[in-house]
Amino acid sequence: MRCGKKQCYLESLWTFRYNKDIASEKTLKSGEKKGVTMDIIAKISEELGIRKNQAEAAVKLIDEGNTIPFIARYRKEATGALNDEVLRNLYERLTYLRNLEERKETVLAGIEEQGKLTDELKAQIMSAETMVVVEDLYRPYKPKRRTRATIAKEKGLEPLAGIITLQMLNTSLEEEAEKFVDPEKEVTSAEDAIAGAKDIIAESISDEADYRSRIRDLTVKKGRMISAAKDPEAESVYEMYYEFDEPVAKLAGHRILALNRGENEKFLTVKIEAPVEDILRYLEKKVIVRDNPQTTPVLKEVIEDAYDRLIAPAIEREIRSDLTEKAEDGAIKVFGKNLEQLLMQPPIAGQVVLGWDPAFRTGCKLAVVDPTGKVLDTTVIYPTAPQNKVEEAKAVLKKLISKYHITLISLGNGTASRESEQVIVELLKEIPVKVQYIIVNEAGASVYSASKLATEEFPQFDVGQRSAASMARRLQDPLAELVKIDPKSIGVGQYQHDMNQKKLSEALGGVVEDCVNRVGVDLNTASASLLEYISGISKAVAKNIVAYREENGRFEARNQLLKVAKLGPKAYEQCAGFLRINDGKNPLDATGVHPESYAAAKTLLERLGYTTEDVKERRLDGISKKISNYKKLAEELGVGEITLQDIVKELEKPARDPREDMPKPILRSDVLEMKDLKPGMILKGTVRNVIDFGAFVDIGVHQDGLVHISQMSDRFIKHPLEVVSVGDIVEVKVLDVDLKKQRIALTMKING
Numbered sequence: 178m179r180c181g182k183k184q185c186y187l188e189s190l191w192t193f194r195y196n197k198d199i200a201s202e203k204t205l206k207s208g209e210k211k212g213v214t215m216d217i218i219a220k221i222s223e224e225l226g227i228r229k230n231q232a233e234a235a236v237k238l239i240d241e242g243n244t245i246p247f248i249a250r251y252r253k254e255a256t257g258a259l260n261d262e263v264l265r266n267l268y269e270r271l272t273y274l275r276n277l278e279e280r281k282e283t284v285l286a287g288i289e290e291q292g293k294l295t296d297e298l299k300a301q302i303m304s305a306e307t308m309v310v311v312e313d314l315y316r317p318y319k320p321k322r323r324t325r326a327t328i329a330k331e332k333g334l335e336p337l338a339g340i341i342t343l344q345m346l347n348t349s350l351e352e353e354a355e356k357f358v359d360p361e362k363e364v365t366s367a368e369d370a371i372a373g374a375k376d377i378i379a380e381s382i383s384d385e386a387d388y389r390s391r392i393r394d395l396t397v398k399k400g401r402m403i404s405a406a407k408d409p410e411a412e413s414v415y416e417m418y419y420e421f422d423e424p425v426a427k428l429a430g431h432r433i434l435a436l437n438r439g440e441n442e443k444f445l446t447v448k449i450e451a452p453v454e455d456i457l458r459y460l461e462k463k464v465i466v467r468d469n470p471q472t473t474p475v476l477k478e479v480i481e482d483a484y485d486r487l488i489a490p491a492i493e494r495e496i497r498s499d500l501t502e503k504a505e506d507g508a509i510k511v512f513g514k515n516l517e518q519l520l521m522q523p524p525i526a527g528q529v530v531l532g533w534d535p536a537f538r539t540g541c542k543l544a545v546v547d548p549t550g551k552v553l554d555t556t557v558i559y560p561t562a563p564q565n566k567v568e569e570a571k572a573v574l575k576k577l578i579s580k581y582h583i584t585l586i587s588l589g590n591g592t593a594s595r596e597s598e599q600v601i602v603e604l605l606k607e608i609p610v611k612v613q614y615i616i617v618n619e620a621g622a623s624v625y626s627a628s629k630l631a632t633e634e635f636p637q638f639d640v641g642q643r644s645a646a647s648m649a650r651r652l653q654d655p656l657a658e659l660v661k662i663d664p665k666s667i668g669v670g671q672y673q674h675d676m677n678q679k680k681l682s683e684a685l686g687g688v689v690e691d692c693v694n695r696v697g698v699d700l701n702t703a704s705a706s707l708l709e710y711i712s713g714i715s716k717a718v719a720k721n722i723v724a725y726r727e728e729n730g731r732f733e734a735r736n737q738l739l740k741v742a743k744l745g746p747k748a749y750e751q752c753a754g755f756l757r758i759n760d761g762k763n764p765l766d767a768t769g770v771h772p773e774s775y776a777a778a779k780t781l782l783e784r785l786g787y788t789t790e791d792v793k794e795r796r797l798d799g800i801s802k803k804i805s806n807y808k809k810l811a812e813e814l815g816v817g818e819i820t821l822q823d824i825v826k827e828l829e830k831p832a833r834d835p836r837e838d839m840p841k842p843i844l845r846s847d848v849l850e851m852k853d854l855k856p857g858m859i860l861k862g863t864v865r866n867v868i869d870f871g872a873f874v875d876i877g878v879h880q881d882g883l884v885h886i887s888q889m890s891d892r893f894i895k896h897p898l899e900v901v902s903v904g905d906i907v908e909v910k911v912l913d914v915d916l917k918k919q920r921i922a923l924t925m926k927i928n929g
Contacts, residue, residue: 534647713751
């Protein structure tokens with residue numbers, strides 16, 4: 178049936194009200210103009226607390242194809258010396274904001290195509306600062322699957338929905354509804370018509386961007402996360418969450434990830450309990466424009482339906498997704514910090530190391546590695562059960578120590594490690610020479626040993642021998658060895674298998690890249706797996722460098738890199754400064770001075786009465802004291818002042834290894850067992866892992882002890898990383914030992 182003048186008028190009012198996206202309720206932020214895209218540079222500089230010109234320069238350099246390590250190290254003048262961490266955060270935000278602008282364009286085009294884009298709506302979309310806001314605004318215009326509301330619209334019930342919403346009734350609702358009865362459209366009664374109109378109103382309420390935004394805000398501020406056990410009798414690691422109730426606003430990241438895992442593993446049911454009464458009151462205030470005994474009860478019913486059926490489930494999904502994303506970002510950040518500390522552990526140079534991969538039935542695999550990382554010998558001994566050939570194993574070990582002058586044993590902390598350690602300690606008491614041992618975390622060793630890379634590196638070895646060699650090399654140069662392993666397998670994070678793997682891989686890859694470039698690598702000894710993390714070098718180019726080296730012999734100069742297949746001028750610019758050549762044709766090639774600054778470096782040396790030979794012989798310590806005015810000298814040399822300072826630092830201490838400043842690992846010569854621990858004992862230990870609620874510390878008993886965040890400092894701290902990092906040597910006191918559960922509680926409050 179066709180509508181009369183009144184109904185058509187009401188329909189136009191309805192269409193206007195719900196298509197303008199309540200623009201009157203939202204205002205543009207000061208300084209923003211309608212139709213102007215977000216100033217991404219200004220936004221980034223504000224968020225990161227940097228100057229606008231710094232952000233502008235960094236974005237320009239990134240867009241020109243420069244890598245983060247290169248920009249951080251060799252373009253300090255342009256960026257105002259932004260470090261790699263700030264630059265990576267900048268790159269992440271740049272990517273997000275550019276994607277946001279692209280999405281806005283797509284959404285605007287989609288709405289304009291429908292002929293429903295108003296100036297107010299366009300302004301709202303253009304000024305939106307998050308994807309969530311853009312999607313909320315787009316929701317009413319987004320193509321939908323057939324819903325109850327769309328079916329009702331197809332039946333011609335939209336005008337009736339407008340009448341109810343605007344509460345403009347001169348007759349009873351039933352009488353108005355009778356006018357829309359049409360058996361051909363399957364509207365057989367007034368009740369059918371009202372039910373369809375209610376569905377249309379419910380969906381329209383659900384589609385209101387401001388309503389959803391306010392409900393989301395109320396749920397986050399006043400909602401509670403509730404979890405319960407699916408089977409209260411079942412034993413699991415999630416028992417503390419069997420009756421869990423905490424405000425959404427106060428949820429810690431590790432709790433969110435634990436709840437998610439417990440839910441995925443079918444131990445828990447998890448839900449958000451929203452402040453329903455507050456939400457319904459808010460919606461009633463917004464939707465019910467006047468009191469009408471005919472329509473007010475209907476609208477209250479519709480509001481409740483809209484919230485329960487359409488809004489609440491979606492808002493809960495969005496909030497949980499947002500909480501998970503933030504928890505993952507926090508966990509990834511912690512994982513990255515831990516990984517950085519692990520990779521930057523100082524190498525133990527100049528020692529012949531015996532790598533020991535412990536096992537029971539298959540025997541302990543041994544590998545002797547010389548100071549350069551070359552494997553000299555491998556064998557297998559059987560001092561552990563079931564063979565228990567302890568004396569025979571000791572005889573083999575004594576011969577190896579004597580023959581290769583082994584000074585250090587690197588023992589993996591896996592299966593049979595405790596039993597192997599007992600044998601080592603007994604052995605050290607029986608031999609006349611000084612040999613020490615250290616227990617290394619073998620996380621990821623089995624992954625590496627069975628990898629294609631390990632097979633190519635040690636084709637003649639089995640997986641156990643490869644693992645033993647890796648145990649030794651992890652001490653000699655942790656960075657060079659650990660880059661061969663997928664960072665996710667190194668085991669210094671929490672819940673890493675539950676999170677977005679792409680995001681995790683990218684973040685950890687960035688950490689490895691920053692560490693490798695900060696240290697630099699020897700171009701003539703570096704493996705392809707190490708070279709591929711160097712700025713500007715891909716996996717393919719890394720293999721080409723190694724192939725060129727094998728075919729033509731060692732590199733004598735950095736510019737020889739330009740002869741490597743697929744390594745062009747841009748890649749050379751990006752990588753050259755991070756690759757070192759010792760005893761090459763140009764002593765500057767052994768430093769972190771970039772080839773683009775060689776002319777300035779040589780002129781500087783001449784002015785101060787030195788030659789490049791002095792660089793080679795390391796006779797430039799104290800050169801900085803001869804420079805009185807860096808600014809003036811930099812202008813004369815045609816370089817920036819910061820660049821000049823970096824050149825001087827490199828000339829004073831060529832290719833100085835930043836890992837020298839890190840705490841040295843604890844070497845042991847005796848064993849301590851868990852049963853020997855007593856509350857009150859004070860010990861030194863190595864931080865093995867840092868998580869949101871504390872840190873695990875290796876005190877030499879094969880079971881890391883936990884220092885809870887509350888036991889780390891006398892002052893309040895938000896996160897353990899404020900106090901400790903992976904690899905730190907800390908003094909701890911034993912609080913409690915639970916032999917049955919194999920748990921050790923420690924405190925860093927020694928005098929507490």
